[in-house]
Amino acid sequence: MDTSLGLRERKKLRTRRTLIETGLRLFAENGYDATTVADICAAAELSPATFFAYFPAKEDLVFADQPERVAAMREIIAARRPGEPLREVLMRGMDRLAVSEQWSIPPDDELVAIRARLIATEPALRAVALRRLFDVQREWADALAEAFPDELDELGAHAVIGSVVGAVIGVALANLRRGDAALPMPEAVTRAAEAAMAGLPPAVR
Incomplete structure (x- = not known):
């Protein structure tokens, strides 16, 4: 926890963390709908x-870190430096998402695996996750098209984001299934993003 924050803010973060951890563990033990x-x-x-005061609904607890991550990537894309290549912008964003400890659910937290299992086994959460994934991709693609007007149109931006996000999600889930043999999640995410970027046409890298 960031010790530079005031006592009140640290207390709010602890309360938020308590709700997230308690909720995810109860969902795993008793089922999402039953809890x-x-x-x-x-x-x-x-x-x-x-x-x-912290979450409008149960689903917002499950995906507590999503708004933070969406905003962070949009900020990085919007801050593209003049002439900065697409690959560098996206990799900078992925690096921040993968290693930052500021998220409500950090990448290497055990709650990530709990959430992944919930999404895989709870039909209601699978539907929510898919809807939210589409929303995330739309926001990032819109930001990308705006930041790269000479390189990408709307469809191209969606194709790029879809490729990268799909690779990251697929590798992250496969990595979680490896159990004790899993790579550190930041390393797995970086490898996935790099592989996705390598497969894009040279004109948009």
Whole structure:
């Protein structure tokens, strides 16, 4: 936790973390649909009002880090330096997403594996994950098309983002299935992004 934050902010981060960890573990133990907000609050010893101050709904707890990651990548794309190649911009973004400890659920956190198993086994969460994935790709593709107007049109931007995001998700899930033989997640994500970028036409790299 960032020690430069004030006491109040650190307390809010601890409360948020408690809700995320408690919720994901209860979903894994009892099922997503069967676990209520009241169950999470009782286990975390927090009130429902506190829960809803942090998360509008259960699904927002599961994907607590998504808004942070979406905003971070958009910021990096928008800050493209003049003449900076597409590959460098995207790899800089992927590096930040893979290694930063600022996320609600860091890349190497055990909760990542718990969430992945939930999405794989809970039909309701699979549908939510797919919808949110489309939203993420649309936001990043729009940012990419705006940052690279001479290199990419709307369709090209979506193709690039789809290639990179698809590779990263596929490799991350495969890496989690390796158990004790898994690579550190930042390394796996970087390898996936590099492989996806290598497969793009030279004109847009």
